[in-house]
Amino acid sequence: MPEKNKPEQLSDELIREALAREFESIEAPPVDECWSRVEAGLRGGRKPGQIRGFSWARYAAVAAAVLLVIALSSIGIMQMTEFASPMVEETPAEEAPMRTADEEVDALQVEEADAPEEEVSAPEVEEAEAPEAEVGILEVEEAEVPEEAEEVDISTEEVVVSALRPFEITVDPVPPEWQENLNDSLFFEEAVLLQAREGPDYQGAIYLGEEEVLLWVKSAVEQEEMGSFIENLGEHIEVESRPVKEDNGFIHFESAGQPGLAWREADQYQALVVVSGPVSADQLESITGDIE
């Protein structure tokens, strides 16, 4: 790009113009088609979140099928080799000299090497077999703050809780109002959605302290029993299926070795779970006292 095309400064006006141009110039699919799907969705025809197209599960299934075909064809080749041997033996000894044991092994190795294993490339197999394995229980991605950023108020440090595994947590697209802090040191970070393959979705909020990460979960399921709430929560965040104890209307439980507390308030079940950091069950109980 020639030097003269560079903007000398990045003004608000230029950014606004760039965004306006982007939004005006994009070629969107026909509006009527999409509207009819939205209408159907509003009537309950399609659950939001059901995305068409590529998925790892489908990819893994296809890769598994390919591997199975390759494995079967390899067995077939091996068997053909075995069946082929007597035919060789049927030929007169002087025309087909007998192989020594070592020569048999070498020949087999060559035949195996000829099997079309390279049809599936290594990265494809790795991706298909272990798509979930790369993240730990809590991956906190801390964005680098350049020295120049001092002018920006980053009192609430930007910590992007990008993945809580094995917790299946996603950003809540339409979050309710969550209180800004649980106490003097635990501040709201992000509204999340706990989604299970089966069972209801729960809305939650991540609160961060200096070392602590807490998850506050609310259920919006009508007529839900405490037992089902704990059980469903278990599907989301690996809560032990058996609550540890019941005390003062609180159900104490453990999640991945960390304390959790569930209670009922205005026909709604709620839970506060320690994701990481040094928070005891007693401290958790006192935090619930500060919740409005």
Added chain:
Amino acid sequence: MQPEELKKLVKKNDNDSRRQLFEAYYKKTYAVAYNILRNRENAEDITQDAFIKAFQNISQLHDETKFGAWLAVITSNLARNYLKREKRIDYTDREIINDGASESDYTEESALRSLEVERIRKAIKKLPPDHYQVVVLQYYYDLRVEEIAKLLKLSPGTVKSRLYRARQRLAGELELNNDSACLIDRGGERE
């Protein structure tokens, strides 16, 4: 759409009002989804999901005049979730399609400015989803930091920090020095 009309439609939320809102915001919503996902079919799915969620949860919108920005937040959140699920967060390598106005579309008079805008447009497309989200809310929907923080349920400090980093990235992409990233209009400090 005028704020009064917008307010009326959002409050009414019947089929006709929804259709009007849909038509008014469809393209912008699709653009937000597409810029994050870079896939037309998925962007279309996210667009329709965003409208469904918005219409179903419209009671949560306290200021009806902010419908567009609220919808942009829902859309970008859904798109970010989709990327997370599909583990395709490598936004740096995503294909940037020059699907808008080309540099040669402009006359001599506005050529320089157009080229500048075009370069910024391309740089914005390369922003990571959370940065793109705050840039759209501040510069397209003209929201203040506090308003963005309220919509995104983030602290104002986090929003400022994301805006600051977004400008740093834009400056880097445009090969400007860091001083130039501190916008001449001081947009990032608007509160």
